[in-house]
Amino acid sequence: MTGEPRSSSVEDYLKVIWTAGEWTGEPATTKAIADRLGISPSSVSQRVRRLVADGLARHESYGTVELxxxxxxxxxxxxxRHRIIETFLVESLGYGWDEVHDEAEVLEHACSDRMIDALDAMLGHPTVDPHGDPIPKPGGIARTVDAVRGTDAAPGAWTVARVSDSDPEALRECARLGLVPGASIVILDPDPGGAxxxxxxxxxxxxxxxxxxxALWLVENR
Known part of the structure; x- marks a missing residue:
């Protein structure tokens, strides 16, 4: 499929499959992809079969999906593209970090690589987006972060590495509490009910x- 135009739908599927395990280390499943895209698992299975046929993914029945x-x-x-656009919207256009995901979902398919590289240079080549997600370098090199979800973190001193952008309301509440990338947090103990x-x-x-x-992903202070 190299050199052929790709639909925005194909690009979205590939991005979701890759990001599904970026922080958890767990490969994507058709159910996880369906939940992320808000569509039925049967529709995802059909699309994944096409990705496999086009040489973009590997998938065995009832198994995980790999690129x-x-x-x-x-x-x-x-x-x-997505993360540079989000950074531009927040830093240059005054968007809130809870507002940029949907805008970037549209713009990432319309921008050329030249424009993305120009935005990257204008922004000073940021390494993470407003939520703390690493921005891959040109050529597709991604930085990995050894972090744990806030609900799994043991008592002790931590630094916020990332705040998931999947829930805008949670993002707004995290901002209100000061839970942003780089913030220091000392976990004391869990409260009943998951707090x-x-x-x-x-x-x-x-x-x-x-x-x-x-929504929090934390790095332990050592």
Missing amino acids: TDEGAAVALQMVR VRCRIDGADASSIPPACAS
């Missing part, structure tokens, strides 16, 4: 709601 080298290269190109008691940037102890704790 071929060609599929991963396309996925990383789209991830790079997490902690101190944020040295403030008094407070409870992080379950949705916010689940």
Whole structure:
């Protein structure tokens, strides 16, 4: 399929398959892809069969979905576009970090590589987007981060590495609490119901709601 035009739908599928395991390390399943895209598993299975036929993915019945080298290269190109656009919208156009995902979903298919590279240079070649997600370099090289989800973090000192952008309301609440990439957090103990008691940037102890704790990805301070 190299050299042939790709539909935005194909690009979206490849990006979702790649990002599904970016932070968890777990490969994508048709159910996870369906949940992320808001469509039926049967529709995903049909599309995945096409990706396999086009040499962009590998999939065995009832197994996980993996990208071929060609599929991963396309996925990383789209991830790079998406995250640079999000950064531009926040830093240059005054968007909130809870507003940029849907805009970037549209713009990433319309922008040329030349425009993305120009935005990247104008922004000073950022390494992460506003949510803390690494921005792949040209050519599809992605930085990995050893982090754990906030709900799985043991008591102790941590730094916020990333806040998932899947829930805009949780993003707004995290911003209100000061839970942004780079913030220091000391986890004390879990509260009943999934909340997490902690101190944020040295403030008094407070409870992080379950949705916010689940959105956080933390790196342990050593």
